[in-house]
Amino acid sequence: MTDVTRNVGIVGGGHTKWGTREASYKDLIQEAGKATFDDTPNVGPEDVEGLFVGSVQPERFAFQTHVAPMVAELLGIDVDSMIARTELACASGQAALRYAWLAIAAGQLDTALVLGVEKMNLPREYAPEAQASMANVMDREFDGVNGFNAPPYFAMIAQRHMHEYDTTREQLAQVAAKNKTHAASNAFAQFQSEVSVDEVIDSFELSPPLCLYDCSGVTDGAAGLILMSEEKAREVSDEAAWITGSGQACFSGNSINNLPSMSAWPQATTAAEQAYDQAGIDDPLEELDVAEVHDCFSISEIVEYEDLGWVEKGEGGKFIEDGRSELDGDIAVNPRGGLLGCGHPLGATGVSQALEVFNQFRGTVESDRQVPAPETGLIHNLSGSASVHSVMTLSRERP
């Protein structure tokens, strides 16, 4: 090793429009790459030393592997330090960001591109293959073959949480309405219509109690970030989102039939505590201003309020009901619109979440969804059966 650990900042980033896109996997990569470099005028492809790609199933959605070098080619990057793709299902984007941060922190390189991408909407003739692929995210042999695609599984979590803690159908719908309303003013979001609580409850019942609007979308999209060491960052930008902490945890019982609880995610708590500890955050409810958490389904965000350590177990429903996760609440949660509003192109979500926190810090988001002067942020992803949780903390002030 050639250096001590160092401060690392996000200094730029870019986004494709997310949705059902008339665009290939390669098109999305190029669009996000261009947006990222356009946003970071003092950094070009020639400055990038390391490339960290988050993408889940290009083997099935795009019939391609070895995708990180393809990103290098499409964006004109000669990597001379580190390159790979990272897969952790729905947390793949954050996992790529984590490795880029580590590589810079440990002194292996100074400038990295993180790019998350997924192309999920395929031509109709490929659709059965793509649909079957989503069962692969769970343990295919135990869970997938028994119909445990995501919606029925998270519906069971909702049922159990409602049973144990008197969480209400309305509280679930309030999460969806909040996030979809944020997304309505996010130009990059897949779903850009304001939605009321009643409209959520009246939407098509998919897997009770979850209706269509309680579920995130099937989305094509990509997003990119430029990360730099403190020394380099000072040369190119006055503004950055500094990475202050990181945590991950995975329960050894990943298959649904091995999980000890359907209503609690202790790995979220473990991951968050690690990140808070590294960041020096003693009271997250007091100190966090903005959080992008993994609302793959409306119930998820409620469990996360609790298991990320913001309120007592069982109090998550009341947290949304009391408006404490609104833009002007205790913590502004998912001002981007979350997965419910933006959609969820698997490998891109974590990257987009981090970019949102940076954009909130620098005040470049649409005014309707700007959090008032945020200084401290968090991103969170769960993956698979929610036996795995990933958390990072970000700060506007250099640590």
Add this chain to the structure above:
Amino acid sequence: MTDVTRNVGIVGGGHTKWGTREASYKDLIQEAGKATFDDTPNVGPEDVEGLFVGSVQPERFAFQTHVAPMVAELLGIDVDSMIARTELACASGQAALRYAWLAIAAGQLDTALVLGVEKMNLPREYAPEAQASMANVMDREFDGVNGFNAPPYFAMIAQRHMHEYDTTREQLAQVAAKNKTHAASNAFAQFQSEVSVDEVIDSFELSPPLCLYDCSGVTDGAAGLILMSEEKAREVSDEAAWITGSGQACFSGNSINNLPSMSAWPQATTAAEQAYDQAGIDDPLEELDVAEVHDCFSISEIVEYEDLGWVEKGEGGKFIEDGRSELDGDIAVNPRGGLLGCGHPLGATGVSQALEVFNQFRGTVESDRQVPAPETGLIHNLSGSASVHSVMTLSRERP
């Protein structure tokens, strides 16, 4: 960040038998995991804080993604620090090892399991899907559809190298004969028959000048490593392979039609120079004792002698002919048997290479292929169109 960068050592590892196995993807994971913990009696699943999995196409070969948490479940590991899978095609195992090393070096954790795995031989009814998958490793839309699977592409490299540098058919065959002879005494190897130069040349002509024995196999297999920070390593073991350097490089023209040369791999030179620089290796030919390099085809190893900086460009053929890569030569190259002898379960190869260097250091390999008292080693992988090269250096002595 909580620590300065630290020394990291490989303290144990294990291997499945490689070959056409009557074993599932999950079976291979469990077999390699058990072998790894059996080899490291003072470390159990409960000690593992981070899990780094290398695997390329489980989506196509095993119809599964989110595979790192599946490994955690199968081996009984509760990860409480870091987890993800890494994909860089044929270099995926080394990429996972690199991230584990970085995570420990940067102070995120003390004990990691690295596991590489690929199940490539499928039941006959799935074989077309598996075969098609190998074209995915190249750029499918440019190269794969034009028949540029690996054998014809590396045959072109051989033709060009023979044309430019008078490399001979016999020299290619000498590489294959050397490595297959090493593999003959490696209990884990897929191919365990000694093969002569004449037998290589007389084997089935696959893509001229490459014959069957010039090509690595289609292999099921897995391998694991335990990595520890210096502080922890001292507690559990007197022996380790210390990671001293690392380099990667990727040319922006990944598609074969964009490569500037068919006979030189400048990215191998860039990657090796980075690793040598970090490791303080001034004269690799003098200082390296053992090297596991990516002999996916016999021609590859000849190009690598040159582009890893051991001999002048064009002198690779003479290097094998003069016996300088034999066990008692200047550098013992592929004493494990290489990809030609061991087979090449994509995500497992880099992990197995690092384990071999450690086993050579501690003198636990079969005596027929033991290198005399090696102190310094190297592992090398190429991936895709060989536009990407990955190198790590290892030392028996703590840096």
